[in-house]
Amino acid sequence: MKAGFCSLIALQFRLLLDSLPHESITLSKAAMVDVMTKRKLAEYLFDRIKDSGVDTTFGIPGDFILPLYAAQEKTKLKTVVMTHEPSVGYAADAYARLKGLGVGLVTYGAGGLNMINSVGLAYAEESPLLIISGSPETRYRSQKPQLHHCVKNFDTQFNVFKEVTESQALLANPATAQDEIDRVFETTTKYSRPGYIEIPRDMVNYELDVQESAPSAMEAPSAALEEAVHEIIDRLKEAQQPVLFVGVEVRRFNLKDKVVALAEALNIPVVTSILGKASFPESHPCFAGNYFGQFGNPKVKEYVESADLILSLGTVLTEMETAGYTAKLPAKALIQCTAHEVTAGHHTYHGVNLRSLIDQLIDLTTSKVKPTLRFSLPSIEPELIEPKNGDKNLTVAHMINQLNDMMSEKFAVVSDVGDCLYAGMSLKTDIFIAPGYYSSMGFGVPAGIGAQIANPKRRSIILVGDGGFQMTGMEISTAIKLGINPIVILFNNASYAMLRFIDQKRDYYDLQRWDYALLAKALGGKGVTAQTPEEFKQALKDAKNSDSLFLIDARISEDDISPTLRRLTDHFGKKVKASIS
Amino acid sequence: MKAGFCSLIALQFRLLLDSLPHESITLSKAAMVDVMTKRKLAEYLFDRIKDSGVDTTFGIPGDFILPLYAAQEKTKLKTVVMTHEPSVGYAADAYARLKGLGVGLVTYGAGGLNMINSVGLAYAEESPLLIISGSPETRYRSQKPQLHHCVKNFDTQFNVFKEVTESQALLANPATAQDEIDRVFETTTKYSRPGYIEIPRDMVNYELDVQESAPSAMEAPSAALEEAVHEIIDRLKEAQQPVLFVGVEVRRFNLKDKVVALAEALNIPVVTSILGKASFPESHPCFAGNYFGQFGNPKVKEYVESADLILSLGTVLTEMETAGYTAKLPAKALIQCTAHEVTAGHHTYHGVNLRSLIDQLIDLTTSKVKPTLRFSLPSIEPELIEPKNGDKNLTVAHMINQLNDMMSEKFAVVSDVGDCLYAGMSLKTDIFIAPGYYSSMGFGVPAGIGAQIANPKRRSIILVGDGGFQMTGMEISTAIKLGINPIVILFNNASYAMLRFIDQKRDYYDLQRWDYALLAKALGGKGVTAQTPEEFKQALKDAKNSDSLFLIDARISEDDISPTLRRLTDHFGKKVKASIS
Numbered sequence A, B: 001m002k003a004g005f006c007s008l009i010a011l012q013f014r015l016l017l018d019s020l021p022h023e024s025i026t027l028s029k030a031a032m033v034d035v036m037t038k039r040k041l042a043e044y045l046f047d048r049i050k051d052s053g054v055d056t057t058f059g060i061p062g063d064f065i066l067p068l069y070a071a072q073e074k075t076k077l078k079t080v081v082m083t084h085e086p087s088v089g090y091a092a093d094a095y096a097r098l099k100g101l102g103v104g105l106v107t108y109g110a111g112g113l114n115m116i117n118s119v120g121l122a123y124a125e126e127s128p129l130l131i132i133s134g135s136p137e138t139r140y141r142s143q144k145p146q147l148h149h150c151v152k153n154f155d156t157q158f159n160v161f162k163e164v165t166e167s168q169a170l171l172a173n174p175a176t177a178q179d180e181i182d183r184v185f186e187t188t189t190k191y192s193r194p195g196y197i198e199i200p201r202d203m204v205n206y207e208l209d210v211q212e213s214a215p216s217a218m219e220a221p222s223a224a225l226e227e228a229v230h231e232i233i234d235r236l237k238e239a240q241q242p243v244l245f246v247g248v249e250v251r252r253f254n255l256k257d258k259v260v261a262l263a264e265a266l267n268i269p270v271v272t273s274i275l276g277k278a279s280f281p282e283s284h285p286c287f288a289g290n291y292f293g294q295f296g297n298p299k300v301k302e303y304v305e306s307a308d309l310i311l312s313l314g315t316v317l318t319e320m321e322t323a324g325y326t327a328k329l330p331a332k333a334l335i336q337c338t339a340h341e342v343t344a345g346h347h348t349y350h351g352v353n354l355r356s357l358i359d360q361l362i363d364l365t366t367s368k369v370k371p372t373l374r375f376s377l378p379s380i381e382p383e384l385i386e387p388k389n390g391d392k393n394l395t396v397a398h399m400i401n402q403l404n405d406m407m408s409e410k411f412a413v414v415s416d417v418g419d420c421l422y423a424g425m426s427l428k429t430d431i432f433i434a435p436g437y438y439s440s441m442g443f444g445v446p447a448g449i450g451a452q453i454a455n456p457k458r459r460s461i462i463l464v465g466d467g468g469f470q471m472t473g474m475e476i477s478t479a480i481k482l483g484i485n486p487i488v489i490l491f492n493n494a495s496y497a498m499l500r501f502i503d504q505k506r507d508y509y510d511l512q513r514w515d516y517a518l519l520a521k522a523l524g525g526k527g528v529t530a531q532t533p534e535e536f537k538q539a540l541k542d543a544k545n546s547d548s549l550f551l552i553d554a555r556i557s558e559d560d561i562s563p564t565l566r567r568l569t570d571h572f573g574k575k576v577k578a579s580i581s
């Protein structure tokens, strides 16, 4: 990615480059260095942010970052002030998942350290989240820290961020600041993992000598790539019942459109993994379901596990992806393509870039010259989710069915952790954002706001348990302030139901019952309570027609959970119970 | 401190020791080792917690810590489940400040990493907070982490906690587990700073061979101590206008009663520092005010700065304690006694323990043999806080005066950050808990709950800004659940006023106006809005009579702040404005 570089000189330089014969573009770096311009550190930084396609940042101001906020105000970037720093991370993470970069601006200590969990989540889930923190002036840093917001020493926060980010920079030296900024941007987007930039207060308006960065060299296609691609094509030619198994890295590296093109070229059935849910649009005719081992739709399981070729693109076979290692993906059938390598049977091709691999596969399967490979699509019924017979009370099954009736390309589904996540697995949606791997509660509401800001054409349907809502649900205030209208579906079972189901009923799993509808009103939004399927239906209708935030307090009985969670807790509960003796 | 050790064998061992002639107590460690007993790791841990005087822990359960919660249920410890992990830290911190130890129990990753800021706060503010986190089974730890709640590797959380705690232990080895637990307990209380214990899930019920720990050796009084004490006594004898300047370490090391005894022996005026507020009871006749350089009561400033002996006990001269370095404490007059050293003029006595120092001073000044030193107490008027003439709207000045009218030994004041903290400085109170140094917002409400649990005889008066309340105010739900009745005074100025005052009016300092009274109702508590001095008076009366949580939404105008904050922002604002160019 090129450096943000908006000055006139830079423009003239580009025009100059464009007018040269093509070969001369390979200017030596020395030649480039000559083209310098003076820019304030903050201006350079915000230009890079804007050039990455970001139009909104998230944060909470505080004295160590006030100069940066003031500098930001002079740019065209919008900024959203959240209520609490953990939410800053979640909102910017969701934004990042949709836009390729999300930015959080926080103050030192109380700000930065207050969002370590959100950044850890983004690391584990591979989201390109960039956190920028202000910090004390460079001239103080040699002294003993007796400033507010300091913990052990001036490096505490930097050291902590090192543990949860891919790259870090402390911009204390004007001579290297530009390179440091560039490095963190590049790493953050290349690995789709968080980066951290710390800016001492006296550096914000420092005039840097900024230089145009050399155009980044194109990666040459590797021999390993050629070989891997040919093995895949050969295996496709032999296959009777192949399936594309699409995972989370497709979303992370922004390859969704390419995978759609490949699926269409092959007319091949596509399933997604659990973390990869909606990495392939679920309204697409090739889409055949979510594969979640023995916890998911049994028909999808049957189809995938009997396939003679499982071409996995960007799945990461974690505990969760393999449904607690219940997934049966025989090495004989599986070709596993991840961000940087391909494993077929028992051999691995290293250094194979997923993007290049998919590009080549598309080339080879759509080319007029080659014999066209076309498969046929099975018809796999979505799991029938049936409310218990004659149940007058609202159940999760009713909610799933009614939400599916409403689903369209106007919505994105964003979920917290708890049964809402497993219920969410049964929703048919093209966009699904959740912390399915790291599993931190509190993600849902702030992430739903971040997602809708990233893509205003899709209204967020936020699924959240009462436990998760009690952590960060107040963030609905931010949606109300911004005048955006997510729909919050609150799975209210008055308990930490997931824990209760893997263990047993205990006092410390009980939650206070809040009047969530009244609470939404207290914050200036709309809220209703639904206790029956009819009330829930009406509530959804009202939500759909509302142009402001709408919260539905869905009161479900204590012992009602989704079919997926029931299978999952049956499985994990045994382990947990064994450890509680 | 001795290990918790409740078994019969231990008791018999103690009886045996007691019946031996005194000298035989110096048993060699080898002899002690013989007395062993089998205890589950969790039992040993919870015994140590109980033996430290703790009766309640704070936390949020999660699968990695479920076995520990189940084990805790079998003890007599109560546990309070909070709504969000940051609050767990704040509540346990406040509890620790009053009881000498506070304990938080959280799950791995999403739990532990979600409270790093609270732990950093406790480190900076020297609070003996012990965090216990569950973690994955030891047998997984050699593998690549693809478990939920993991970030980079299994050590991420441990490494992060290293940066914000005084001591840490990962209990992976049964042979050393007891020693490790003991070490963390001892360090936590000795340095009054946070400790971290991580317990893999399969270790919780592991049977340890527990041994009685050797009685800890008494520290011999040092020669430096003798010399320092004599210099102090000599200086006291010469002094015409001496003052005791009492700081935060007096509270941290639980020396409040001793300092009272010393002050009474000398009949000496006592001022407290800002972080040390209420380290000396403010209802005591010797109490002369809070000293806060040029930000505080000008009369206190005048008195302290003209004293010929300022005997400082446990103040730590940070940026905040010195009121942004405006404090004028001439080296000639100052004797500065901190936890481990004494500095008089330009020489320092190292290794002088504050507790021993105060003990010796009491001995020497109350002894019948020595000539008694008695001073006379000045009468320093508390600062007159006058509401603007004829102001019909509620102002911070009204609130301070009316709260002072209500103050008694039935209350403790707990404050968040913002103007509430500076207003709080003007309240006359014997207990005052606030994050005055680290300055993290969000502390107030959860800490107020922790404080009232630690000392149920004192009702918490929680001072909090609307910004701070929006972070963790939902925690009032926990007070309602427990049936305790703190009073929440919400300084509602619809903005981050502190930032606005050190900078200027900007959009990103505006806060959404919530209907906080309605919100309290939505959570099952009581709440009222007060817009005039009369309404506030009535609200306070109703709060006083209420036996459940009571929230007062005090709506103050945008441009009204406390006198202390006005002096402070006038001072710091210049610096901040200079850095925003």
Ligand SMILES: Cc1ncc(C[n+]2csc(CCOP(=O)(O)OP(=O)(O)O)c2C)c(N)n1
Residues within 6 Å of the ligand: A417, A418, A419, A420, A439, A440, A441, A442, A464, A465, A466, A467, A468, A469, A491, A493, A495, A496, A497, A498, A499, B060, B061, B062, B063, B085, B107, B110, B111, B114
């Ligand atoms: C931040 C955080 N703290 C604790 C946990 C442990 N945990 C996992 S599931 C769960 C209960 C979730 O409760 P709720 O949001 O009400 O959803 P439900 O299980 O009732 O569907 C808890 C506490 C977690 N995942 N994240």
Ligand SMILES: Cc1ncc(C[n+]2csc(CCOP(=O)(O)OP(=O)(O)O)c2C)c(N)n1
Residues within 6 Å of the ligand: A060, A061, A062, A063, A085, A107, A110, A111, A114, B417, B418, B419, B420, B439, B440, B441, B442, B464, B465, B466, B467, B468, B469, B491, B493, B495, B496, B497, B498, B499
């Ligand atoms: C957790 C945290 N985030 C950010 C800050 C930076 N900060 C310092 S004061 C302040 C405003 C406080 O607002 P409020 O609680 O409403 O009190 P007021 O200043 O209006 O009295 C902020 C955001 C902080 N101290 N702590």
